[in-house]
Amino acid sequence: MSTKRLLLALPAAAIAFSLAACSAPARPSVDELSGGIQKIATSVGSGDVFTDAISDCIAKELLDSKVSDGALATIAEGKEPSGAEDQKLITKELEDASKTCATSE
Incomplete structure (x- = not known):
């Protein structure tokens, strides 16, 4: 490859790398999401209501929904998503x- 072609390829590679670094978060696993649900429930005083089975069930339902990967990743961190559309x-x-989930336990 000539030096000229190599120099032309560098900006394209830099852009591709920066786009990959800024990509949306991956969809969390059931375990990650369930743990985040329990953290949120505990922070609002409802931790004893959300058993492992109920949290896992809710996590599976959320993962099968149209909720965005970013919103699910936020929940997995134990935080409530802030976007109005996500919250709705x-x-x-x-x-x-x-x-x-209430009937499945």
């Missing part, structure tokens, strides 16, 4: 999941 969708999914 998560609230709906949690309502549906609570019906499913």
